[in-house]
């Protein structure tokens with residue numbers, strides 16, 4: 143079993159912080175425009191993630207107080223029950239060239255092998271580097287979609303972008319396809335004039351990545367689900383809660399939000415595009431025509447299984463990951479994973495936060511833990527002094543936290 147230790151004296155581990163303020167400020171400012179200030183969020187870690195037999199520490203960036211605690215709790219619980227299992231079942235990304243052309247669809251399909259050859263030849267200066275790393279263009283497919291728009295076609299392209307998220311690579315290739323396609327039609331002097339041109343509408347990657355997916359699961363004998371309820375009651379209630387989220391859209395959205403509490407926190411920490419990941423996974427959750435829970439749970443014989451299949455496109459090179467000093471630090475904490483490994487970690491973070499949320503919901507309720515973690519925010523909202531904070535924390539050690547109760551205690555007993 144590989145052990146990952148977070149030892150601050152590890153050479154290079156904290157080098158992210160060794161940048162002078164000015165150097166750091168340039169990097170942050172260049173990420174965007176019209177910068178007023180930096181926007182700070184806590185950079186945290188959740189230890190003890192046993193994933194495919196190896197222990198990892200997850201770096202997490204989130205504003206929600208209870209997320210890190212939820213992940214850490216799930217990690218510790220499952221580390222004692224075989225850990226998380228994850229496998230990448232595909233890494234193909236997609237992009238589309240959208241265009242209209244006035245000729246017959248049969249003719250275009252007939253010429254498509256020739257067009258495809260030209261597109262691939264002319265894009266090769268852009269794909270050479272990616273090919274030398276084992277990636278490139280995997281397939282090109284012509285689609286005629288007259289139900290969407292008259293004369294409307296797509297060239298649907300599959301890409302392998304290796305360890306990169308690959309958005310720039312994909313978009314550059316697609317834009318080149320657009321130029322090559324126009325030149326192809328323009329060179330058909332013997333075709334009717336209306337067939338010698340096409341209108342390129344858009345060339346853009348798709349964040350729907352159903353062929354770039356991770357399967358993740360935990361399982362154990364039902365009797366090992368020890369905790370706040372009897373093991374069997376917990377297993378049954380948990381499975382019922384997930385079943386509801388698979389069939390009721392209002393519950394499914396919140397259930398999946400709990401999954402993204404974990405995924406987004408890890409995506410943010412590693413400089414990955416969490417909006418892209420969310421958009422793709424929510425579309426996947428609705429692939430049956432009905433929006434459902436991304437995770438599933440069952441009791442099979444005397445075994446409990448909690449699993450999820452989720453499309454994910456993550457990168458570990460290029461983009462912000464290699465530039466932002468804290469994203470670099472996050473990658474170091476994770477042991478500099480490949481894109482496939484990072485995809486697995488994201489899926490694990492999602493299943494872990496989902497486990498903790500649903501478990502809390504069917505046992506103690508969510509507010510107990512939430513409000514305990516939120517106490518610091520309430521105290522900061524009241525601008526409580528260190529002394530008052532200490533008194534309030536001691537008082538609420540064994541009591542239920544609520545905004546009103548904290549306010550009452552501060553006013554009456556803690557000298558606010």
Ligand code: MEV
Pocket residue numbers: 206396397398399400401403499500503508
């Ligand atoms: C809160 O951030 C997330 C939950 O609402 C998720 C869920 O309901 O499953 C607790």
